[in-house]
Amino acid sequence: MAATRPRTTTPEGREQRDRILRAALELFTAHGFRGASLDAVAAAVGISRQGVLHYFPSKTHLLLGVLDLRDELSAARAEERARAGNWDLAEGLLDVVSHNQREPDLTRLFTVLAAEGVAPEHPGHERFQERYRHVRTVLTQAAREAQESGRFRADIDPAIVATLLAAVMDGLQLQFLLDPEAVDMVEPLAQLLKLLGGEQ
Amino acid sequence: MAATRPRTTTPEGREQRDRILRAALELFTAHGFRGASLDAVAAAVGISRQGVLHYFPSKTHLLLGVLDLRDELSAARAEERARAGNWDLAEGLLDVVSHNQREPDLTRLFTVLAAEGVAPEHPGHERFQERYRHVRTVLTQAAREAQESGRFRADIDPAIVATLLAAVMDGLQLQFLLDPEAVDMVEPLAQLLKLLGGEQ
Numbered sequence: 343m344a345a346t347r348p349r350t351t352t353p354e355g356r357e358q359r360d361r362i363l364r365a366a367l368e369l370f371t372a373h374g375f376r377g378a379s380l381d382a383v384a385a386a387v388g389i390s391r392q393g394v395l396h397y398f399p400s401k402t403h404l405l406l407g408v409l410d411l412r413d414e415l416s417a418a419r420a421e422e423r424a425r426a427g428n429w430d431l432a433e434g435l436l437d438v439v440s441h442n443q444r445e446p447d448l449t450r451l452f453t454v455l456a457a458e459g460v461a462p463e464h465p466g467h468e469r470f471q472e473r474y475r476h477v478r479t480v481l482t483q484a485a486r487e488a489q490e491s492g493r494f495r496a497d498i499d500p501a502i503v504a505t506l507l508a509a510v511m512d513g514l515q516l517q518f519l520l521d522p523e524a525v526d527m528v529e530p531l532a533q534l535l536k537l538l539g540g541e542q
Numbered sequence: 543m544a545a546t547r548p549r550t551t552t553p554e555g556r557e558q559r560d561r562i563l564r565a566a567l568e569l570f571t572a573h574g575f576r577g578a579s580l581d582a583v584a585a586a587v588g589i590s591r592q593g594v595l596h597y598f599p600s601k602t603h604l605l606l607g608v609l610d611l612r613d614e615l616s617a618a619r620a621e622e623r624a625r626a627g628n629w630d631l632a633e634g635l636l637d638v639v640s641h642n643q644r645e646p647d648l649t650r651l652f653t654v655l656a657a658e659g660v661a662p663e664h665p666g667h668e669r670f671q672e673r674y675r676h677v678r679t680v681l682t683q684a685a686r687e688a689q690e691s692g693r694f695r696a697d698i699d700p701a702i703v704a705t706l707l708a709a710v711m712d713g714l715q716l717q718f719l720l721d722p723e724a725v726d727m728v729e730p731l732a733q734l735l736k737l738l739g740g741e742q
Contacts, residue, residue: 454661457654457658458658460650460654461654467720470720471721474716474720474721478717502729502733505714505717505730506730508713509709509714509716509717509730510706510709511713512709513708513712513716514713516656516660516712517674517708520656520670521671521674521675525705529702530709538737
């Protein structure tokens with residue numbers, strides 16, 4: 343299921359779709375997926391429920407759109423840092439994890455949906471499969487660059503580094519969400535990054 | 543919810559409970575949680591549905607019991623290796639991961655339930671919270687021993703090593719289950735273990 347397939351071709355339509363997604367992102371974060379209704383999203387945008395369904399034919403579609411938006415916002419933050427000239431892979435990932443730790447509701451939403459998405463019949467299955475392929479591709483390229491510039495040790499296949507980094511971030515989220523008082527996500531990731539940096 | 547609270551005090555009762563769990567483990571693995579009914583579990587043991595419900599008041603209770611059993615079997619395999627005198631932490635974890643890669647159905651069941659369990663109102667929430675506390679405690683102790691014997695580099699807090707190892711294993715499962723053709727779990731874990739071993 344392609345959550346991002348536009349149901350509109352006009353700039354006004356795209357803007358409306360964007361307003362709905364941002365309202366949904368805010369409401370899902372505040373009240374959870376189950377706690378935020380399509381009616382509440384519609385009310386926040388000032389349109390009818392039918393108006394929301396025109397862009398997103400079900401609440402699941404809306405949710406997948408929100409998850410895409412979340413990824414886009416993360417990518418935009420990373421690019422902003424890159425433009426500021428001080429971005430590197432390690433800092434970028436630590437920033438994502440700190441951000442997720444401060445936004446447990448949306449992180450929880452993502453964790454549950456990604457896990458449910460492992461079932462081939464789940465409406466989000468392909469979306470998550472593609473998402474992780476994309477994440478691995480981006481991280482592999484970033485790891486290769488970090489190796490070439492000497493920031494990462496160069497004796498590990500960058501594709502393995504990518505799989506490992508994505509895995510640690512997801513696994514830390516699970517432990518953190520189950521036990522937020524006991525688990526900090528930043529320090530273990532920082533430690534892995536130090537190991538990948540070849541610190542003796 | 544304590545899935546393991548015995549509803550029986552006699553040896554016969556414990557044996558019956560154990561037979562139900564093993565039948566459920568087999569059926570859930572073959573047909574998934576949704577695909578295997580309480581009736582099918584009862585039929586496999588040769589008792590009535592009511593007989594199953596005497597030990598496990600709901601299908602969720604039965605599932606939590608199965609997950610406990612899965613952890614116990616993993617622990618038993620580790621102990622068997624330890625008795626054979628050739629166990630170490632790295633080998634033990636690689637063995638668990640290879641095993642999970644060969645049993646994707648039960649691994650999927652565990653991954654989905656653990657993620658759903660992050661919601662405080664989920665019937666398995668406390669069970670998974672306790673499970674991860676236990677896993678971190680066991681892994682922390684094992685990491686400390688590996689550091690003391692020189693198999694792991696000693697400059698990382700063993701509690702951080704434990705959190706990291708558990709996280710990588712869970713995150714690898716998610717990627718593997720979404721995309722079993724593209725993702726191998728063993729090699730990335732082996733790589734992390736090499737880094738923790740201080741290989742230059």
